[in-house]
Amino acid sequence: MILEERRYTVVPGGVPQYIAHYQSMGRESQEKHLGPMVGCFQSEVGELNQLVFLWRYESMADREVRRKALMADAQFTEFRQRVRGLLVQQRNCILKAVAFPEGKQ
Numbered sequence: 092m093i094l095e096e097r098r099y100t101v102v103p104g105g106v107p108q109y110i111a112h113y114q115s116m117g118r119e120s121q122e123k124h125l126g127p128m129v130g131c132f133q134s135e136v137g138e139l140n141q142l143v144f145l146w147r148y149e150s151m152a153d154r155e156v157r158r159k160a161l162m163a164d165a166q167f168t169e170f171r172q173r174v175r176g177l178l179v180q181q182r183n184c185i186l187k188a189v190a191f192p193e194g195k196q
Contacts, residue, residue: 092188094129095154097144100180106133106140109177117170124161140179151185 101109122128129145148154161167 093148093151093154094186094188095146095148096184096186097146098182098184099142099144099178100138101140101142101177102179103140105177106142109142109174112170112173116166116173120164120167120170121161124164124167125157154185 099109118128125146129147131145132143134141134143146154148157
């Protein structure tokens with residue numbers, strides 16, 4: 092299993108507007124293709140104006156297939172166009188689960 096962390100920095104004060112667009116048109120299409128979101132978080136301390144989304148995949152191949160389907164979704168394309176002006180920066184990180192030996196946590 093892998094997790095993908097997608098971190099978006101938005102214009103100051105842009106988080107509520109981004110979330111409104113996401114809720115009305117982005118989330119449905121995204122979860123249709125990617126499955127349930129692990130979580131969405133907003134920064135409180137440190138770098139502000141950030142949204143962090145976590146997505147779970149079985150493998151990089153699984154991620155590739157699902158993301159390709161998402162990028163072909165017309166509703167998600169429209170969502171991306173609506174929020175493009177709110178985005179300042181995007182950072183993605185793939186996290187691999189650590190396999191601990193049995194009985195040694």
